[in-house]
Amino acid sequence: MLSIEDNHLLTRAGPATPMGQLVRRFWVPVLLSRELPEPDCPPKRLTVMGEDLLAFRDTDGRVGLIDPVCPHRGANLYYGRNEAHGIRCVFHGLKFDVHGACVDIPIAPPGTDRERLRIKAYPAREAGGLVWAYMGPEPVAPAPPALEFTLLPESHRYVSKKWQACNWVQCVEGALDTAHFSFLHMVIAEDEAKALAMLKHAAIGAQSVQNDRVRWVRDDPMPSFEVNPNDVGLTIGGARRADEDLYWRIAQFMVPNHALAPSAFPGELMHGQTWVPVSDDACWIYTYTWHPDRPLTEREREMCESGHTVHAKVDEHFRPLAGPHNDYMLDREEQKHRSFTGIAGVSEQDAAIQDSQGPIADRTRERLFSTDVGIVKYRRLMLGLAKELQEGREPAASRLGHRYALRSGGWVAQRGIPLETVMQERFGDPQGYVGRHYGLE
Known part of the structure; x- marks a missing residue:
């Protein structure tokens, strides 16, 4: 048998838990590749270890795994338009790439600081018909496990x-x-x-x-x-x-x-x-x-x-x-x-x-x-x-x-x-x- 404390430690995997922090040191599968079947296809909502995320495949076929909340007014990017190498918020047009960078701000003048608009993005790779993500701290683990x-x-x-x-x-x-x-x-x-x-x-x-x-x-x-x-x-x-x-x-x-x-x-x-x-x-x-x-x-x-x-x-x-x-x-x-x-x-x-x-x-x-x-x-x-x-x-x-x-x-x-x-x-x-x-x- 386990103690109550060890049972909690073993089973809880949220972002702030010791086990959650351990699992985040490894690449984990988050989708089947076929759930994002083609470039610029509809994005997918998902929850991984207590975090709500959004996955999308961009025009070049790369997979992004991002925080779904637009930093401008909090609209959910699930309703965004997946277009031309990024996903665009349909509220005011801000656009984000697979790395979380804000690549277009049509409502702001040139020279606007885009870095403060960067959203959280986790590294994503595909292997074995799965989309894998690394959700831990730097440095990023080298690659998904070679199962x-x-x-x-x-x-x-x-x-x-x-x-x-x-x-x-x-x-x-x-x-x-x-x-x-x-x-x-x-x-x-x-x-x-x-x-x-x-x-x-x-x-x-x-x-x-x-x-x-x-x-x-x-x-x-x-x-x-x-x-x-x-x-x-x-x-x-x-x-x-x-x-x-x-x-x-x-x-x-x-x-x-x-x-x-x-x-x-x-x-x-x-x-x-x-x-x-x-x-x-x-x-x-x-x-x-x-x-x-x-x-x-x-x-x-x-x-x-x-x-x-x-x-x-x-x-x-x-x-x-x-x-x-x-x-x-x-x-x-x-x-x-x-x-x-x-x-x-x-x-x-x-x-x-x-x-x-x-x-x-x-x-x-x-x-x-x-x-x-x-x-x-x-x-x-x-x-x-x-x-x-x-x-x-x-x-x-x-x-x-x-x-x-x-x-x-x-x-x-x-x-x-x-x-x-x-x-x-x-x-x-x-x-x-x-x-x-x-x-x-």
Whole structure:
């Protein structure tokens, strides 16, 4: 369990909070690139870590992320005209570029001091089909993190996002808690053949039911965990009995808000998620699927679009179709006879449980077990970094963007082999680092 004080420190990410200041030392995704589809298209309102902002794509295709309030009379620039390399306030015509500079003041004489009219603007870049922003102090972190999906051609990846109405930290913890796969995402059937057939048509995907993996997860609900630090976070390995060997499911956490799913074997699709606080009780979840060696097939894209694996079925505003407003479409007959939850979709199952913990989970009431060691290590890491920042020590990972090129996934290894050796066998590197394949040092 956590103290009340540490729970507050861990979960609050507003502009004046220690955790909010920590997250702001890193580039975070704020939009899908396709939400600003072309130069001079309509701007987008957004809220990131408690700040109301405006995003627009200018005539040259550059993305601006600015304070939406015109400094003249306070009109909201969301209603502005996106034109000729800037956004113009429709109240009196003041115009601002992607850097926040006032580039035209038609109501003032030549020589008017434009610098006093500059508005706040955050650096924005695009990578991996996402718009990333740096909202921290100078000096600006060098670049967005080199997550592997951002290093690949568009044909090799699929990115999406969804809204979730709870604190971002319980979503992160849900991803790092891989022990729950034995229950939350499991089906119920009279025999194993029927269970496997059901899973092949479920959101977990056909690739996850191969090589007895479902049986191993179902039959061993108490995996043994080993957690190793990596250069930018934690490697969390959970080992289950696999007949004479051990089945390892290895997740990666990268500070402050990225995690990679533990399921992929060599040649299979990989998945990850990034959580961005909107407020203390809501967040955006950016989800991505990629294959490092080939384009995604049309069928694989259709699966992502229809809400499989980490992706959710969403409406045009990226709000999940299944949510607290309709009890996540829970089917009690389904739950009684075919699945533990009665809820369709891995993403939807995760959301139901994470939301059920409340807008901000009360961690003072928890009673943890050995299978929660990854969660404990995650909390210690994040609380430690936030406290160090308060003491004036900057997070080293914010300057190590290239070290985010990590992989996670599954492997079968002999018993008695430590996680570091399993990582070397599976990925050719004890941390799962693949940046060398892309020319990163």
